Amino acid sequence: MNFELTREQKLTRQMIREFVNKEIKPLAAEIDKTEKFPLETIDKMRKSGIKGMSYPTEYGGSGSDYITYVLAVEEISKACASTACVYAVNTGLVASILLKFGTEQQKKKYVPELLNKGNKIGAFALTEPNAGSDASAQQTTAVDKGDYYLLNGTKTFITNAEYADTFIVMAMTDKSKGVKGISAFIVEKDMEGFEIGKIEEKCGVRASSTGELILSNVKVPKENLLGNLGEGFKIAMTGLDGGRISIAAQGLGLAEAALHEAIEYTKKRKQFGKPISMNQGIQWEIAECATKIEAARGLVYKAAWLKQEGFPFSKEAAMAKLYATELAMEVANKALQMHGGYGYIKEYPIERIFRDAKITSIYEGTSEIQKIVIARQILK
Ligand code: CAA
Numbered sequence: 316m317n318f319e320l321t322r323e324q325k326l327t328r329q330m331i332r333e334f335v336n337k338e339i340k341p342l343a344a345e346i347d348k349t350e351k352f353p354l355e356t357i358d359k360m361r362k363s364g365i366k367g368m369s370y371p372t373e374y375g376g377s378g379s380d381y382i383t384y385v386l387a388v389e390e391i392s393k394a395c396a397s398t399a400c401v402y403a404v405n406t407g408l409v410a411s412i413l414l415k416f417g418t419e420q421q422k423k424k425y426v427p428e429l430l431n432k433g434n435k436i437g438a439f440a441l442t443e444p445n446a447g448s449d450a451s452a453q454q455t456t457a458v459d460k461g462d463y464y465l466l467n468g469t470k471t472f473i474t475n476a477e478y479a480d481t482f483i484v485m486a487m488t489d490k491s492k493g494v495k496g497i498s499a500f501i502v503e504k505d506m507e508g509f510e511i512g513k514i515e516e517k518c519g520v521r522a523s524s525t526g527e528l529i530l531s532n533v534k535v536p537k538e539n540l541l542g543n544l545g546e547g548f549k550i551a552m553t554g555l556d557g558g559r560i561s562i563a564a565q566g567l568g569l570a571e572a573a574l575h576e577a578i579e580y581t582k583k584r585k586q587f588g589k590p591i592s593m594n595q596g597i598q599w600e601i602a603e604c605a606t607k608i609e610a611a612r613g614l615v616y617k618a619a620w621l622k623q624e625g626f627p628f629s630k631e632a633a634m635a636k637l638y639a640t641e642l643a644m645e646v647a648n649k650a651l652q653m654h655g656g657y658g659y660i661k662e663y664p665i666e667r668i669f670r671d672a673k674i675t676s677i678y679e680g681t682s683e684i685q686k687i688v689i690a691r692q693i694l695k
Contacts, residue, residue, distance in 0.1 A: 320382070323379075324380070324382060327379060331365060331386065331390045331391075332390055334359075334365065335390050335391055335395075336394070338356060339356065342356070342395065344664070344667065346397060346521075346522035347521050348521075348661075350516070350521045350522060351522060352397065352398075352401055352478060352522045352523060353522075357434050357436065358434050361430075361431050361432075364377040364379075365377075365402075366402075366405075366406060366429075366431050367430030367431035368383055368384040369381045369406070369407075370426070370430055374423075375426060375427030375430035375432035377430075377431060380623055381619055381623040382619050382620060382623055385560060385564045385615065385619040388403050388407065388561050388565055388568065389564045389568040390568065392568025392572070393568040393569070393571055396520050396565060396568075396668075396674075397520045397521060397522035397671070398522070398523075399565045399568065400520045400523040400565070400674075401436065401475055401478070401522075403558070403562065403564075403565060404437065404438065404475055404558070405475065406430070407558055407560070408439050408554055408557065408558040408561065408679075409429060409437025409438065409439055409481065409483055409554075410429045411558075412439070412483055412499075412550060412553070412554040413425050413426050413429070413437075413481075413501070415554075416499070416541050416542040416546070416550050416553075417541060421501060421538075421541065425481050435480040436478050436479045436481075437475065437481045437482070437483070438475040438479035438481070438483070439473070439482075439483050439551075439558075440470040440473050440482050440483060442470060442471055442473065443455060443468065443470055443471055444469065448680075451493065451494045451548060453486060453487045453497050454468055454487070455469070455470065455484070455485070455487065455530060456488075457486035457487065457498060462536070463536050464500065464534075464535045464540065465532055465535075466484065466486055466500065466508075466530045466532075466533040467531060467533075469527060469528065469529055469530070470527065470528040471527050472515065472526075472678075473525065473527070473528050474523060474524070474525055474678070475523070476511050476524050476526030476527070477514055477524035477526055480504050481503060481504075482501070482502040482503075482509075482528065483502075483550075483554075484499070484500045484502045484528070484530070485497055485498070485499055485500075485548070486498060486500060488544055488547075495548070496545060497547035497548040497551075498540060498541075498547040499540070499542055499547040499550045500535050500540060500541060501535075501539040501541055502539070506533050506534070506535065507533065507534065508530065508532045508533040508534070509528070509529075510529045510531070511526055511527070512528065512529045513526060513527045517674075518670050518673060518674075519673055519674050520674050521670075555679055556628065556629045556632050556633075557622060559632040559679050559680060559685070560618045560619055560628070560636070561679075562636050562675055562678065562679045563615045563618065563632070563635035563636040563638075563639040564615050564619075564639070565640075565643075566611070566636070566639035566641075566642060566643035566672070566675040566676075567611050567612060567615050567639045567642075569643040569646075569668055569671060569672045570608050570639065570642045570643045570646040573604075573647040573651075573668050573669070574604050574650060576650055576654075576663065576664055577601060577604070577646075577653045577654075578592070578601065580657070580663070580665075581597050581601070591653070597653060600653065604645075604646045604649060607645070608642065610638070611635070611638050611639040611642050614631070614634055614635040614638050615635045617631060618631040618632045618635040630688065630689055630692040633680070633686075634685070634689055636675075636679070636680070636682075636685050637676075637686065637689070639675075640676040641676055641682055643675050643676075644672045644673055644675075646672075647665065647669040647672040
């Protein structure tokens with residue numbers, strides 16, 4: 316057993332840290348306020364090779380391993396959870412699904428531009444107004460019209476909606492078959508009848524765009540069917556298994572950021588004649604948070620390692636997401652409390668970290684869904 320990162324992973328993490336401190340961290344507070352994601356960041360991530368982390372160079376990737384990608388999500392999340400959200404959905408979810416289930420032609424056409432060869436962004440469209448946690452209750456339909464499929468329906472809460480070029484859309488091709496009647500399609504933003512609807516104003520990860528997709532008689536060419544007919548639910552679930560490791564890494568990064576802010580603040584803040592970090596009440600909280608962060612790191616890296624090495628990882632991904640994202644909120648809450656009134660104003664980063672942390676235990680499957688996934692695998 317080896318708990319050390321490799322020399323290459325450490326060096327790449329150092330490069331990512333420098334990139335994050337220069338290009339991402341300085342913008343975090345401002346883009347949270349304006350709710351506008353700076354697309355130049357995507358171009359910079361591409362040029363530095365971060366956009367294509369964990370993918371082969373043949374498809375526009377950086378040739379790095381999956382753990383390095385997870386380190387990138389963690390580092391970016393420490394500075395700006397919105398940027399991590401855009402990145403994780405594009406690189407960790409959409410590109411991964413396309414590479415795993417796409418035909419050679421689909422992979423060549425779509426993947427490189429989502430990675431280091433272009434500035435395109437991907438989105439994953441599963442959720443609907445009536446299909447949230449119950450993802451199988453898809454109402455969007457896709458009807459076979461010979462040369463093309465005709466897609467109709469509405470997707471909601473879709474990350475990257477406003478900025479994405481390539482969408483993986485789940486739709487019902489045969490209602491009578493239930494889950495096995497769901498298929499996956501690659502939809503391009505310029506296809507006729509495809510529109511972006513309402514963009515949500517959110518509590519956290521405000522610079523990442525979350526919106527509605529409206530599909531009105533969208534003609535999707537036959538060659539844009541992803542995987543086999545009826546395989547859409549499996550494709551979505553397989554993709555989310557990996558996506559959940561990304562969100563776990565986001566939770567880990569946010570928890571680390573919150574603890575960092577708490578340490579910085581409590582060492583400086585003097586009350587009753589001494590820094591408040593000298594109080595045992597604060598010390599015990601800091602010790603507990605630091606210990607739980609180490610536990611979360613173990614779960615996140617283990618799940619990433621299992622995926623990287625080709626072992627089953629669905630249960631471990633769900634465990635990592637459950638623990639790390641609940642922890643993000645716990646540490647953010649405690650860190651904000653340690654700041655007192657200063658934690659509640661926008662002058663200190665903990666206010667944003669606290670708001671950003673909340674979403675991690677909701678998207679890509681709520682904590683309750685993670686418990687279902689874990690329990691089913693334990694009890695089966
Ligand atoms: N991998 C492969 N196949 C899987 C799978 C997995 N992880 N999980 C389920 N399946 C297969 C099952 O094997 C089954 O097929 P068979 O009958 O052939 O065995 C089929 O899918 C149906 O499985 P279930 O009976 O388990 O399905 P269910 O309806 O009970 O749902 C669920 C299971 C885990 C609750 C699922 O609905 C779920 O994950 N819900 C949460 C949805 C979610 O995470 N949404 C996030 C939206 S995306 C997002 O947030 C991204 C973003 O933009 C940030």
